[in-house]
Amino acid sequence: MTHLALTFDATPEAASELHRSLAAWLRTDERFRRSIRLVEEPPPPGALGGLATAVELVTAAGPVLSAAVGAFGYWLGQRMTGHPISFTVTLADGSSRSFTADRRDRELVLAELERFVGLGQAGQAEAGTGPGSEPGPDSAPDPASPAVP
16 A cells, blocks of 8 residues: 655645645546545634645555655746755654755656655556656646636
């Protein structure tokens, strides 16, 4: 079973918005719908809702993880509006790594993320997400792909 938690390094309100946006976008794809969980803290007394503190991916299938990392890369590129986005990925074994990506180095950061979660070239080949099999994050989106809110 693969477990990956993603948190954004921003103000609590901004991070909560990013977590909710990512979770909602990933849930529009049938491959991820059952694997995505939005982690929320309980709301304080008198508040209408708590802040979202993480997006978790729980799956038994490596190809789902590979596809989710690719989808996250696309979503991340759509969210970048002139400022870098920082995030941390925590694996089931407790190991974590922080990343900061901007438009110039997004591809390098995503390659490092794939290495960290253990995908590499073998994971890409297994999932059919390697070079030549699907458009990259800078390509036009597949019409069947979910739209970024």
